[in-house]
Amino acid sequence: MTDADLIAACLRGDPRAQRQLYNQFAGLMLTVCRRYLKRPEDAEEALLLGFAKVFQALPTFRQEGSFEGWVRRIMVNQALMELRRREPLTLSFEDFAQPENLAATPATADTQLQAEELLALLQALPAGYRTVFNLYALEGYSHPEIAELLGITEGTSKSQLSKARALLQRRISPSTINS
Incomplete structure (x- = not known):
């Protein structure tokens, strides 16, 4: 059908x-x-x-x-x-006061995450980071659309995405992956 x-x-x-x-x-x-x-x-x-x-x-x-x-x-x-x-959708800025906290662990070709591990990493993000990351990276919304949906500025959307990516990259390391 x-x-x-x-x-x-x-x-x-x-x-x-x-x-x-x-x-x-x-x-x-x-x-x-x-x-x-x-x-x-x-x-x-x-x-x-x-x-x-x-x-x-x-x-x-x-x-x-x-x-x-x-x-x-x-x-x-x-x-x-x-x-x-x-869950209050507070836009979180903890851990990012210093520029060195934005440094990311470089991704490697052998980085393999199982779906449940990825979901756990996403769910560990603060609500604001997680929401913007999901809307942009997984659902394909643009920053103007995210800003309108969440009642935030485009700049805030871009900042939250950048910080979510940095935090995810820091958390993804060979010690967290069961290859």
């Missing part, structure tokens, strides 16, 4: 199609939510609330662009709402 067929069946109220849509995207979208929210149960709640919004907004999907991308955008917005509710 194509996305268009699945959407049409969902719009007709077919519960099997609704279940198929959920099953098709739930795993991937839970991963998206987990990148923003530290606690798995918070990510699951964001996922469920996000799917409620997907089904509610389904009549507005215009078949332009990727359906998965449309669902992902709803999930990111829901995860951000949950993040604001559960």
Whole structure:
């Protein structure tokens, strides 16, 4: 069944199609939510609330662009709402008062991280760093879009991304990787 067929069946109220849509995207979208929210149960709640919004907004999907991308955008917005509710989105500046703290460990070709290790590294970032990093590096948002979404300046978005990258690079070392 194509996305268009699945959407049409969902719009007709077919519960099997609704279940198929959920099953098709739930795993991937839970991963998206987990990148923003530290606690798995918070990510699951964001996922469920996000799917409620997907089904509610389904009549507005215009078949332009990727359906998965449309669902992902709803999930990111829901995860951000949950993040604001559960974890203050303070933009963190600790550990970066001195320029030497921005020095990064150079990445090497043999640096291999498992998905769970990467998720743990992301979740260890302060909420502001983690959110900007996810939006920019993983979701593909631009700095102007991030600034608008989070109510910050473009400069703050760029600064948070730079600091998140530096902190991640410092934390990724041969001693943290199980090759």
